[in-house]
Amino acid sequence: MDRAFLTDLRRIVGDSNVLDDALELLTYECDALPHLRETPAAVALPSSAPQVQEIVRLCARASVPFVARGHGTGLSGGALPVAGGLVIALARLNRVVDVDIPNQRVTVEPGVTNLDITKHVAPFGYYYAPDPSSQQVCSIGGNVAENSGGAHCLKYGFTVHHVLGVEAVLPNGELVQIGGSLADTPGPDLLGLIVGSEGTLAIVTSVTVKILRRPETVQTLLAAFDTIDAGGAVVSDIIGAGIIPAAVEMMDSLAIRAAEAAVHPNFPDADTVLIVELDGPAAEVRALFDTVEQTCRRHGATTIEVAQTDEQRMRIWRGRKAAFAAMGRVSPNYYVQDGVVPRTKLPEVLNRIRALEARSGLRIGNVFHAGDGNLHPLICYDERIPGQSDAAVEVAAEILSYCIDAGGSLTGEHGIGADKSQYMPTMFTPDDLALMQRVRAVFDPHGLCNPGKVFPTPRLCGEVPGPYRRHPVEAAGVAERF
Amino acid sequence: MQKTPDPLWITPANASEVAGALKRASDARQSIVIRGAGTKEDWGRPAGGIDVVLDMRRLNRILAHEHGDMTATIEAGARLRDVNQALAVHGQMLPLDPPFADRATIGGLLATNDSGPLRHRYGTPRDLVIGVQLATTDGVLAKAGGQVVKNVAGYDLSKLVTGSFGSLAAVVSATFKLSPVPAASKTLTMSAADTAALAEIVRIVMASQLEPVAFEITTQRSTQNPLNSQNKTLSANSASSALTVVIRFASLPAVVDAQIAQATTALETCVTSIDAVEGDAERALWDAYATGIWDQPGAVVRASWLPANIAAALDELAGLKPCATSAPPAPAIPGVSPVMSPAAVAQGFSPALTGRAAVGAGLIRIDGETAEQASAIEQLRASSVFGNVVIVRGSAELKARVDVWGSHGSRQPLFDALKRALDPNNVLNAGRGPL
Numbered sequence: 001m002d003r004a005f006l007t008d009l010r011r012i013v014g015d016s017n018v019l020d021d022a023l024e025l026l027t028y029e030c031d032a033l034p035h036l037r038e039t040p041a042a043v044a045l046p047s048s049a050p051q052v053q054e055i056v057r058l059c060a061r062a063s064v065p066f067v068a069r070g071h072g073t074g075l076s077g078g079a080l081p082v083a084g085g086l087v088i089a090l091a092r093l094n095r096v097v098d099v100d101i102p103n104q105r106v107t108v109e110p111g112v113t114n115l116d117i118t119k120h121v122a123p124f125g126y127y128y129a130p131d132p133s134s135q136q137v138c139s140i141g142g143n144v145a146e147n148s149g150g151a152h153c154l155k156y157g158f159t160v161h162h163v164l165g166v167e168a169v170l171p172n173g174e175l176v177q178i179g180g181s182l183a184d185t186p187g188p189d190l191l192g193l194i195v196g197s198e199g200t201l202a203i204v205t206s207v208t209v210k211i212l213r214r215p216e217t218v219q220t221l222l223a224a225f226d227t228i229d230a231g232g233a234v235v236s237d238i239i240g241a242g243i244i245p246a247a248v249e250m251m252d253s254l255a256i257r258a259a260e261a262a263v264h265p266n267f268p269d270a271d272t273v274l275i276v277e278l279d280g281p282a283a284e285v286r287a288l289f290d291t292v293e294q295t296c297r298r299h300g301a302t303t304i305e306v307a308q309t310d311e312q313r314m315r316i317w318r319g320r321k322a323a324f325a326a327m328g329r330v331s332p333n334y335y336v337q338d339g340v341v342p343r344t345k346l347p348e349v350l351n352r353i354r355a356l357e358a359r360s361g362l363r364i365g366n367v368f369h370a371g372d373g374n375l376h377p378l379i380c381y382d383e384r385i386p387g388q389s390d391a392a393v394e395v396a397a398e399i400l401s402y403c404i405d406a407g408g409s410l411t412g413e414h415g416i417g418a419d420k421s422q423y424m425p426t427m428f429t430p431d432d433l434a435l436m437q438r439v440r441a442v443f444d445p446h447g448l449c450n451p452g453k454v455f456p457t458p459r460l461c462g463e464v465p466g467p468y469r470r471h472p473v474e475a476a477g478v479a480e481r482f
Numbered sequence: 483m484q485k486t487p488d489p490l491w492i493t494p495a496n497a498s499e500v501a502g503a504l505k506r507a508s509d510a511r512q513s514i515v516i517r518g519a520g521t522k523e524d525w526g527r528p529a530g531g532i533d534v535v536l537d538m539r540r541l542n543r544i545l546a547h548e549h550g551d552m553t554a555t556i557e558a559g560a561r562l563r564d565v566n567q568a569l570a571v572h573g574q575m576l577p578l579d580p581p582f583a584d585r586a587t588i589g590g591l592l593a594t595n596d597s598g599p600l601r602h603r604y605g606t607p608r609d610l611v612i613g614v615q616l617a618t619t620d621g622v623l624a625k626a627g628g629q630v631v632k633n634v635a636g637y638d639l640s641k642l643v644t645g646s647f648g649s650l651a652a653v654v655s656a657t658f659k660l661s662p663v664p665a666a667s668k669t670l671t672m673s674a675a676d677t678a679a680l681a682e683i684v685r686i687v688m689a690s691q692l693e694p695v696a697f698e699i700t701t702q703r704s705t706q707n708p709l710n711s712q713n714k715t716l717s718a719n720s721a722s723s724a725l726t727v728v729i730r731f732a733s734l735p736a737v738v739d740a741q742i743a744q745a746t747t748a749l750e751t752c753v754t755s756i757d758a759v760e761g762d763a764e765r766a767l768w769d770a771y772a773t774g775i776w777d778q779p780g781a782v783v784r785a786s787w788l789p790a791n792i793a794a795a796l797d798e799l800a801g802l803k804p805c806a807t808s809a810p811p812a813p814a815i816p817g818v819s820p821v822m823s824p825a826a827v828a829q830g831f832s833p834a835l836t837g838r839a840a841v842g843a844g845l846i847r848i849d850g851e852t853a854e855q856a857s858a859i860e861q862l863r864a865s866s867v868f869g870n871v872v873i874v875r876g877s878a879e880l881k882a883r884v885d886v887w888g889s890h891g892s893r894q895p896l897f898d899a900l901k902r903a904l905d906p907n908n909v910l911n912a913g914r915g916p917l
Contacts, residue, residue, distance in 0.1 A: 102790035103842070104688065125689075147634045160638070161609055176892040182786040182869040183843040186887050187897060187916040188650065189595065189608050192641025196634050216691040236550060242573055242662030281693055283740040284733050340630045344550035372632040373551070409633035416635055427635055428625070435616070435624040436637040442899045454636065 001041035001084060005062050009044055009086075012054045017092075019043040028087045031072040031079040032134075036418050040067070040081035047092040049167065049175060049205035055088055056203065057173035065448045068203040070110060070139030075336070076417025078145060078198045078453055090141050093205060096120055105164060105181050107208040110141025114148075117209065126211040129156040132413065133321045144204050147196030149413035151247040151320070154371035155279075158413070160195040162209050168194060168202035171444040181208055193439070198415050199450040201443040215279035218246070219289045220307040222316050223296040224270035228252060228354075228366075230299045231272040232347040235370045237295045238276070239343065243288050248371035249275040254330065255323045255365040255378065262326030265319025268303045274370070275320055277313075323367040324378065331363065331380030335392045338414040339403030343373040352402050353377060360395050362388070374412035375403070401426065416454045424456050493537045497615060497623050497654045500536065504652060505621025507534050508907045515912050516648040518559055518587030522594055525874045526647055526914030527886045536652065538589050544568055545655060546629075553612065553629060555657040558589025574660040577604035581772055589653045595645040598772060599696035599730070601838050604661060607644055613657035614640035619905050623654065631659045642900075649911035650904045664695070664732035668742050668760045669767060672753040674725040677800075681793035682752045683727050684839045688789060692745055696730040699844075700836040701796065702774050725796070727753075727839065728771065730764075775836045780849035782875040783859060785835075785868045789842040795867045796835065799846065802861050804831045804854040833858060845874070856883040863888055887916050 010018050019025060020042040029037040041064075046052045059066045065085035072079055081087050094111035101124045106117055114135040117128040131150035132138055138148070144166060149158045156162075165179030179191040194201055225231045231250050238245065251259065256267050267273055276292050278285045289306075296304055307313035327334040341349045350366060353375075357364040365378040379395050381388040400410055404426050411420060424433060433455060443449070451457075490512075494500045507514035512533035517523060519539070538559035545555040549572035556565055556576075563584050566575050579598035580586055586596070592614075597606040604610065613627030616639065626639035643653055674680035680699060687697060701724055731741040742758055750756060759767055775782060787795040831854060837844015848858045855876065862871045873886045890897055897917035901908070 100788075100790075102685065102688070103788045104840075147638075149632060149634075153632065157605075157609065158632070158634075160641075161605065170896070174892065174895070176896065178893060181788060183841050184784060184786050184870045184872075185893075186645070186784075186870060186872045187890060187893065188646040188900065189641040189644045190893060190896065192608055192638055192644065196638055213689070213691055215693075239552065240550065242665075244662070281691065281733070281737060281741060284693075284737040287734050287737065340628075340632050342548060342551040342553070342630055344548065369632070373630055374632045407629050409628045409630050410635045412630075412632040413634060420635075424636065427628070431622050431624045432626065432636070435618065435622070435639065436626065438903050439637055439639065439642065439900070442896065442903045 001064060001086070005058065005064060006042060008058050009042065009055065012058065013044050013046050013051055017045040017047070019045070028069065028081060028089065031069070031074040031077060033075055033077040033080075033417070033419055036077040036080050038081045038083050040087045041084050043087040043089055045089050045092050049093070049169065052088065052093075052169045052203055052205055053173050053175055055086070056169050056171065059086060059448055060172055060446070063446065063448065065451050067450050068141070068145070068199045070142030070145070071113065071137055073134040073138040074142060074146060074415065074417065075338070076411065076415040076419040078415050078417035078450070080418045080453070082451060088203060090139065090203070097206060100181070101126065103181065104211050104213075105208055106211055107181075107206060108140055109206055110139055110144070110204050112140050114138050114140055114143055117211070121211045125214050127214055128209055129162055129212050130159050140207050140209070141204050144195050144207055145197070145199045146413070146415040149374070151249060151369060154248060154369065155244050155246045156212070160192055163191065163195055163207060164210055165208040166191065166194060166204045167206035168204045170202050171446070171449040175205070176202070179208070198417060198454050200440060200454055201449065217282040217285040218277065218279040218313065219285050220275065220277040220313045220316055221289075221293065221296070222267070222305045223274045223276070223301040224268040224303045225272045225274065225299065225301060226270070228272045228350050229347050231274045232350070232370070234274055234295050234299045235346070236344065237299070238292055239371070241291055241295070243278070243291060245276050245292070245371060246279040247275065247277040248369070249320050250366070250368055250370040251320065251323055252366040254363055255367045258326035258330045258365060259319045259323045261329040263318050263322040265315050265322070267319050270302060275316055320367070323365070324376070327365060327378045327380065332382045332384070333389075333392075334365075334381070335379040335396050337375070337377050337379070337396045337399055338411045339375050339400050339408060340412040341373045341375065341403050341406040341408035343371070345406040345408070346370060346373055349375070349402050349406050353399055356395060356398060360391060362391060362395055364395070369412070372412070373408065375399070397423070418453055421452075421454055421456050424454070489532045490534045491537060492534060493540050495540050497617065500538070500541070500652050500654050501617035501621045501623050503534065503536050504617050504619045508619035508905070508909050511907050512909060513912045514909050516589070516593070516652050516910070518590035519561065519582070519585040521582035521586050522590060522596070522874070525594065526911070526916070528878045528881050529912040529914050532912050538587065538652075541654065547572065548629070549574055551630070552660045553631065553657055554660055555613070555629065555655055556588045557655045558587060558653045560588050562586050562588065562591060569660060570663060573663050575663050576610065576658050577661045578607060578610070579768070579772065581776060583772065588656060592640075592644050592653050592656060593646060593648045599698050599728075599768070599838065602697045602840060603695040608641055610658045611640040611644065611656050612659055614643065615654040615656070616643060616651040617654050618651045619907065619909060627657065629657050645916075647911055647914060647916060649915065649917050650900060666735040666738045667730060667732040667764060668738045668758055669728060669730040669764045670742060670745055671757050671759070671767070672727045672749060673755045674727060674752065675754050677725065677793040677796040679752050680725045680727060680796065681790075683749055684789060684792050686748055686752065687729065687745070688840050690748060692741055692748075694729045694741070695732045696728070697839045698728040698771070698836065699792065699839045700726045700728070700771070700774065700834070701799070702726070702834045702836065775834060775845045775847050776875070778834075778847060778849065780847045781855040781859070781873060781877070781880055783846050783848065783862070784843070784870065784872045784874055785846050785862060786843045786870045787868055789840050791867050792839065798865050798867050799833050799835055802831070802833055802858045804850060805857045852877060852879045852883065855880050859884045890916070
């Protein structure tokens with residue numbers, strides 16, 4: 001990156017909004033996957049879409065690769081900088097543009113946090129449904145890039161089901177409007193393509209989402225079981241009965257103990273706990289909740305706790321949502337994966353993971369979205385013990401192979417990013433990947449827009465996937481992993 | 483569909499035959515169209531010469547119904563109705579109720595992203611598809627997405643082909659997330675005295691915690707509208723007296739009754755009549771509703787509006803002029819008279835709208851002569867209330883006067899580049915669009 005480029009960059013966003021000092025760049029070396037680090041040549045902090053356009057045009061002219069970054073909470077290295085490239089940090093595009101309660105739509109800039117959308121509409125009885133556990137701090141732009149989910153996507157879907165439109169800057173600097181407040185933009189669903197494209201096709205500068213009316217009733221229970229198979233059988237029977245819970249979460253004993261140590265949710269000391277939440281019309285929740293409770297009893301639930309108050313419900317969720325960060329209480333280091341299996345294959349795959357745990361000598365905690373088969377195995381290790389870091393990586397890769405064997409996916413909500421790109425050929429054929437690359441080249445013919453993500457590339461020296469280390473944001477206690 | 487004298491009609495039996503046919507056509511620069519049941523083959527721009535028809539109907543299997551996982555992988559040529567009959571064995575369904583639902587195929591539904599009243603709860607095909615196998619014009623079979631409901635690995639190309647009208651690639655098969663068939667269902671039909679009352683009904687339902695599966699508004703006159711056949715006849719030609727709201731609840735029987743009671747209480751002061759139907763009568767109502775907009779002659783367009791703007795939208799519709807003086811003069815078409823016939827004026831001009839109240843999307847039927855239809859469509863496109871106005875059914879004359887798709891705006895360069903990338907010899911879909 002030459003001086004002229006930096007001069008132009010300063011002209012666009014102002015001196016104080018260009019960072020190129022080594023110390024300042026430290027913050028931007030990684031996202032919430034801190035073992036992958038790269039120092040960008042500079043960081044630009046635009047505050048408007050026209051500035052983003054100008055920056056991208058400048059990059060295109062100078063052939064400088066660029067990486068868009070929201071609030072850096074991604075778990076797959078999607079915002080990992082490119083050496084010698086530019087990071088375009090969108091934190092200052094943080095305006096709430098329009099809150100339209102009658103039409104149940106909200107338009108925000110990408111730097112607005114997920115939870116802030118809900119905060120703006122909660123007084124009117126509405127909320128924004130996708131709820132990644134980092135929702136207090138993650139940006140909606142990052143949610144769009146990753147197609148974020150959360151505990152409640154079993155019933156309510158992912159970001160792609162809640163975004164009505166985006167305004168985006170293409171890698172050639174053109175501003176394009178895709179979708180919007182009005183439904184049914186004619187032609188191919190470019191919106192559905194861009195959501196989840198991990199920042200490789202465009203930089204989103206405005207997002208219109210739909211908001212939902214709060215359900216009439218919410219009911220949550222926590223049930224404990226002696227075996228993970230019993231918990232799995234309950235999930236199968238609930239779904240088999242035609243019930244779509246708002247959320248179904250499972251935790252195994254290691255995850256339970258960790259959560260208990262960290263936030264004291266008062267979980268029973270059990271092999272497995274299951275959290276089931278139903279929401280909707282009061283009459284419906286009442287009737288279906290009975291079925292859920294009976295199903296738990298039939299499969300030998302050792303305890304069933306029904307949340308009687310909002311406070312109790314929040315406590316149950318606090319225990320669940322703290323599970324990742326809580327691993328720090330029981331292990332010096334851990335590595336989290338995000339594989340998906342068909343729900344019916346959960347018991348089989350969990351048993352394989354338990355066999356792997358015994359064989360590898362590394363403890364593996366399991367926290368997962370049981371309703372949609374999204375696993376979050378937490379592989380515990382101690383980096384001070386020689387070889388354990390590498391062993392953790394191998395164990396994680398093996399778990400992903402179980403997911404693929406079972407007909408599942410490498411990632412349910414964290415994204416491929418830089419972390420799992422080398423595994424893509426285990427899920428997709430060269431033809432599959434070539435077609436995706438053709439589409440990518442339509443948007444980004446010169447390969448400048450977040451290169452090195454999603455698709456397998458020959459790795460650079462030292463750029464290896466690896467285990468988890470605490471991100472500064474997480475260490476400060478403002479974010480958790482999900 | 484305008485055909486060359488003898489288009490080659492190919493009925494592939496498997497995925498590789500689909501890919502092979504596309505490659506042969508592309509290599510030979512032959513125009514090729516992908517066809518399911520043909521229920522929407524006249525949608526889009528008038529077709530140019532067609533050399534090859536790729537009839538997908540032999541690819542009609544359900545490749546997998548993983549009922550425990552609530553997913554199904556279905557070949558493109560399978561009919562929605564047949565699919566849903568098979569899925570019902572395990573109490574599940576692909577929750578789509580598009581027009582022509584008895585014949586429409588899975589591939590055609592994806593290509594057009596078509597849906598019906600159930601969209602209110604379940605969305606459109608793009609919301610339900612989780613994986614796809616595509617055949618491209620270079621003869622390659624490629625997949626995207628997967629078999630699991632939660633998956634963010636790679637680009638979701640199932641979305642890219644949704645709404646592409648078969649102009650980028652052929653859908654060979656697709657995987658969908660399914661829903662349980664509800665135990666019971668009831669439907670409320672209501673009449674509103676005027677557009678303001680109808681808008682108030684929409685407002686109340688949207689702001690409520692009611693959870694219907696369908697929430698419809700229609701302006702079809704009750705004399706033409708089987709929905710109201712058991713009700714009173716209509717007075718004169720008043721457009722407002724035909725305003726009908728239809729709300730369907732589906733859940734456990736007791737829950738449906740509770741929701742119906744709640745809705746009735748909330749709405750009874752806004753309506754001039756309110757009736758609940760269930761069972762055969764309810765099924766008949768929805769069958770009639772699905773065909774209502776199509777049964778009468780006239781052009782049919784898709785259009786969108788903001789849900790809270792429904793009164794303005796309906797007023798705009800009622801105020802459409804048979805021939806707008808402000809509309810640009812239509813290009814002269816040989817053999818087409820630029821002026822409407824006096825007879826058409828005498829018959830009256832009464833556009834009808836049927837749509838999803840809370841989504842703000844639906845179909846508008848525009849009767850009258852070609853010139854009137856063209857003028858009305860131009861007026862809708864120029865209005866500040868309606869957007870995304872696309873002609874679906876229309877005569878060749880109409881489609882020659884008014885572009886079917888309207889402007890793609892800033893998306894046009896992307897559409898052009900996608901078309902070049904995936905169909906470099908421009909053989910797919912015979913120029914019908916959208917790209």
